[in-house]
Amino acid sequence: MYTPVDWDIESIRRYGLNDTEDCRSGWVYDTSQQKSTLVTEFDLVCNRKEQTDICQSIYMLGILIGSVIFGPLGDRIGRRPVILISILLMFSFGFGAAFVEDFYVFMVLRCLVGFATAGILINNLVLVAEWVGPSQRAYATITGHVCFAVGLMVLAGMGYALRNWRLLQIACSAPSALLVFYIWLLPESPRWLLAKGKNEKAKELLQKAAHMNKRVLSEDVLQQLQEEKQTKSGNMIDLFRTPTLRKHTLIMCLVWFVNALVYYGLSLSVGNFGFDIYLTQLIFGAVEIPARLGSMFSVQFFGRKLSQAIYLLLGGTACLIIIAIPEKLSIVITVLAVIGKFATASSYSVCYIYAAELFPTVIRQNGVGLCSMTSRLAGIMAPLISILEKYHPAIPMAVYGSGPIIGGLLCFFLPETQGRDLQDHTFEDNDIPRSNGLPKSQLLSDSQTLHEGPDEKSTRL
Incomplete structure (x- = not known):
């Protein structure tokens, strides 16, 4: 409130008395729309207004910590146990956050929810990539991304129906408890089991998968699996040991960085559609569905590298064009921003597939992490970065636009991975091309017979 408090507002403005002090009588809120x-x-x-943004950053910090921990942990103890542990943690901390009486405790629990979320996101991606064949890998991965977009839309409906934040927190966390059934349904990665020397378990899972898909694994193939040697897991240092791996790692890290920067940046900046918050949330989710589906087909027709580069360049160009549009043309700015978010969401889906295929099995979790x-x-x-707008309106969009363009151009220095076997060892990346048909490579190449037609031989793996 203004000081001195006994002056009327007109006099305060006339004489430029802009000194303020904390409100003495507390606050009164409009609860007609939100209880x-x-x-x-x-x-x-x-x-205390900035603490809402800090809370969001704290959540992201939790995902960051989870990425550092759960990436290497998945390589050491397996994809399946990390996913199960993360589900339990996400449910426990998310449900508990609905009952806190202190905002700082809430922020800590939200950080822990983000921590658990990272374990699910990373290991789910890798587990899917290591189970399906090269021809189906993109479809399987991006289908999960479409479900993510649907979740954003469902969140809008739940928020509209439940106008109490505690009830909303419970409603969003409770479904995680249903995933306890994964303890019986979720299989481990046979590729990881083979890399760790657990051949019998890998053979058992592959036989079960072949039986479900009405295929037959020959005894010769199973015997070859038995003879596979145990492979020692790598670590993050291995990502930088060879020049080729180092180049791939640095470029992919930059691609992921600019994708997230623009994705979250536009999500914060594009909220002024003139609609209420629930309809805005619904639009954000709806935009991502065609974006995710479009990327599913583009990676199949144009490949991973070209799709990644085009989406990044399109998103960056849309952001840069916004700088030149007058503020009064709000509709044009909004359309361009939605195009930018569309391209970024598509690029996000592609980079998940690309990263999973680019890194070798023994350090794939480390690379994705x-x-x-x-x-x-x-x-x-x-x-x-959005706060920098107070210095100049063009600064945020200049950052959001230039980053993806740089990342898109660097994508042309990466190899194409479409239709190729997943790489298993780090030494294969040291100027030695990936095998694409050798018996040993076929043995570890995503169980291709599980997807072959009835006219094709069923003795290949």
Whole structure:
């Protein structure tokens, strides 16, 4: 409130008396539309207003920490146990956050929810990539991304129906408890089992998969699996040991970083559609569905490298064009921003597939985890870049536009991975081309017979 408080507002403005002090009588909120929110319950207004953005950054920090920990852990103990542990943690901390009485405790629990979420996102991606064949890998991965977009739309409906933040928190966390059934349904990666020397378990899972898909694995193939030697897991240092791996790692980290920076940056900046918050959330989710589906087909027709580069260049160009559009043309700015978000969401789907195929099996979790870590850093930075708008309106969009263009151009220095066997060892990346038909490579190449037609031989793996 203005000081002195006994002056009328007209006099305060006339004489430029802009000194303020904390409100003495507390706050009164409009609860006609929203009964209870974090803002109204914990008084996140005035000098505490920025804590809403800090809470979002804390959540992203949790995902960052989870990416660092759960990436290597998945390589050491397996994809399946890490996913199961992460599901339990996400449910426990998310459900508990609905009952806190202190905002700082809420932020800690949200950080832990982000921590668990990272374990699910990373290991789910890798597990899918290591189970399906090269021809189906893109479809399987991006189908999960489409479900993510549907979740954003469902969230809008749940928020509209439940106008109490505690009930909304419970409703969003409770479905995680249903995933306890994964303990019986979720299989381990046979590729990881083979790399760790657990051949019998890998053979058992592959036989079960072949039986479900009405295929037959020959005894010769099973015997070859038995003779496979145990492979020692790598670490993040191995990502930088050879020049080729080092180049791939640095470029993919940059691609993930600019993707996340623009994705979250536009999500924060594009909210002024003139609609209420629930309809805006619905639009954000709806835009991502065609974006994800479009990327599913583009990676099949144009390949991973070209699709990644085109989406990045399109998203960056749309952001840069916004700088030249007058502010009064709000509809044009909004359309361009939606195009930018469309391209970024598509690029995000592609980079998940690309990263999973680019890194060798023994360090795939480490590679994806490192890329995810850089994207979380971008998620933390995105709100800070938006604050730079107070210095000049063009600064945020200049950053959001230039980053993807640089990343898109660097994508042309990466190899194409479409239709190729997943790489298993780091030494294969040291100027030695990936095998694409050798018996040993076929043995570890995503169980291709599980997807072959009835006229094709069923003795190949």
